[in-house]
Amino acid sequence: MTYCVGMRLRKGLVFMSDTRTNAGVDNISTFRKMFTWSNPGERVITLLTAGNLATTQSVVSQLDERTKAPGERNPGILQAPTMFQAARLVGDLLRETIAANAQSGQRADSTFNATLIMGGQIKGTEPRLFLIYPEGNFVEASADTPFFQMGETKYGRPILVRAYEAGMSFEEAVKLLLVSFDSTIKANLSVGLPLDLQIYEADSFKLGYTRRFEAADPYYHQVSSGWGEALKLAFKSLPTFTLD
Secondary structure (H helix, E strand, O other): OOEEEEEEOOOEEEEEEOOEEEOOOOOEEEOOOEEEEEEOOOEEEEEEEEEOHHHHHHHHHHHHHHHHOOOOOOOOOOOOOOHHHHHHHHHHHHHHHHHHHOOOHHHHHHHOOEEEEEEEEEOOOOOEEEEEOOOOOEEEOOOOOOEEEEEOOOOOHHHHHHHOOOOOOHHHHHHHHHHHHHHHHHHOOOOOOOEEEEEEEOOOOOOOOEEEEOOOOHHHHHHHHHHHHHHHHHHHHOOOOOOO
C-alpha cells in the first residue's frame, strides 16, 4: 500500500509521498512514487502514483518516452496546451495500460488498478491539481476540496481536515503533512519512510524545494515526538468526565 498527498495552497502546490511497496509482510521494497516533468519558464508537472507497481511504472515510462520523442499520435505532457488536457492525456494512458495488462474480466482489471495525483502549472493558466482514477476519468481540487489523498488515507486525514488553511505558508504545510504521514506510519505497516517532498510556488514555472526525509531525519523525529506530546497535553486539558 502507499500514502500520497497533493495539496493546493494560495502560494502554490505541495506534494508528499511515502516510498514503501509490499507484497506481503516479508516482501517490502522502496520505490519512488513522485515524478516531475518540466520545461523551465513554461511549465512544471508533478505526478504521484499509487496502486499496482507494474502499472504505475509503465505509465511513467511511457510519459518519459513521449517527452523524449513526442508525436502527433502520442503527444507528451510537455506538449499539452493546458493542465486539463495533460490530465486527460495521463488518464487515457492509465486506462489503456490497465486494459493492456489485464488478462480478462473485472477481477483481472482490478489487479492492475492504479490511481494518480497530478498537479502543476502551464504558463498562461493557474496552478491546478487533479485526482486521476483507474478508469481514466478525474476530478479537480477546489476551494471545497483543496487536497487529494491516495492509499492509506484514513489515518492521516483527520489532521488535514482540522488544520488545513489555504493561506498557510509552505513551511506550515510541510509540518502539517509530516504529522499526517507520521500518524499513518504509526497506524499502518504498509506505509513507511523515506518520504519525498516537493513544493511548487505559483507562477515560478520551475521546480521548487525538494527533499527526502530518511528514517533518521532529525526534523521528522522532532515533529513525531512533539506531536505525540502535544496530543497528550491536549487530552489532559479537556474537561474531565464525571460519573454521577
